[in-house]
Amino acid sequence: MERHASDKADITLRVPAEGAYVSVLRTMTAGLAARLDFTVDDIEDLRIAIGEACALVLPEALAGGDLVADFRQTPGSLTISVRVKTSGRAQPDYESFAWQVLSTLAAQATAETADHHLEITFTTDSSLALSEQGPGAGG
Amino acid sequence: MTVDGDSGPLEAVRRVDGAREQNAVLFGEFHDPSLAEAARIAARDGLVSLHLPLVEHCARRFRNRGEPFEDLVQVGTIGLIKAIDRFEPARAVEFSTYATPTIIGEIKRHFRDKGWAIRVPRRLQELRMQIGTTTAELTQTLGRSPTPRELAETLGCSVEEIVEGIESSNAYSTLSLDATDDGGEDGGFSMLEMMGLDDEELEQIEIRESIKPLLEALPPREKRILLLRFFKNKTQSEIAAEIGVSQMHVSRLLSKTLDRLRTSMQESV
Secondary structure, eight states: OOOOTTOSOOEEEEEESSGGGHHHHHHHHHHHHHHTTOOHHHHHHHHHHHHHHHHHHGGGBOTTOEEEEEEEEETTEEEEEEEEOBSSOOOOOTTSHHHHHHHHHSSEEEEEEETTEEEEEEEEEOHHHHHHHTTTOOO | OOOOSOOSHHHHHHHHHHHHHHHHHHHHHHTOTTSOHHHHHHHHHHHHHHHHHHHHHHHHTTTTSSSOHHHHHHHHHHHHHHHHHHOOGGGOOOHHHHHHHHHHHHHHHHHHHTOOSSOOOHHHHHHHHHHHHHHHHHHHHHSSOOOHHHHHHHHTSOHHHHHHHHHHHTTTSOOOTTOBOTTSTTSOOBHHHHSOOOOHHHHHHHHHHHHHHHHHTSOHHHHHHHHHHHTSOOOHHHHHHHHTSOHHHHHHHHHHHHHHHHHHHHHHO
């Protein structure tokens, strides 16, 4: 499968790591997804997914730190990473409601933990692109 | 009212005639001063149930605008009752002709008064309404939920405006903490009920997790005694018989082990 030129962080948004800014990310996500021809239902799912991803990383964030979101756009899909600086090594709670919701809504969701940093990445596909591709297509 | 086997247009006409007749009779009773109060109230009730389908018909026109259908029927019924009280049969106007504007007026007033939980500019209110109906239509024709671009093309506005409109619909109804999810069979749970309380077991987790390595470090015999006593709920004598030592010895070993665990726990905290 050929790598697309857009396989880099297309957009990065840095906001304070506080719950109040999650709505900014949500709006941003909805706007991007609309541009990428996601359906209205997909967009609602995405809005929820990013909220849950933030809910997973924010409790681990250092006070006064930043919440950084990367949005990678590829045709028909959107990959979003949210990361925060943490004290020490933080694990997301895989048993949590938030993780269950996120992994259900996203095509793929992963968590990456390293020293002093926790990142959650998830990919959502546009159901429009999926239906046009058909079940047999793909690489 | 005659009801026979054939269900052609003739029967429908008869049914309408029957309802019309019933309507006239009930209004006659309702306005008859010689009748007792109770009988007139009964006639009024009869009129309300007779014309309830009219309310439902009016309410149906306002479906998919974010208000529950049942609520619309309810406020519409208030309009119907007002119409019944004010209607003058002598005017030779059909009651339904007279009542419809009253019912619709009442439903519209409900939208005006209750409507938006957070004040949103009129432009967005209208857009939201259009997005709502167009989404329903497009979902029907496309067989999937439409994209904002498709909505924008259909409505003749920009994708930005659509996104803005969708955003604003979140302000239409703020979610009540007591709102139930009506999916459940026994009425569902309210948000408030769904919100967690601090689980007392949570505190136990910390203790359990910190005790784990300590348990692992115990000599096998001590560990076994502990397991038998606290996990299998055996008495000290049963344990004594099982490992082949005296009950006194089990007791000593247990208290020694527990002491050791307690002190290591306190050190680690």
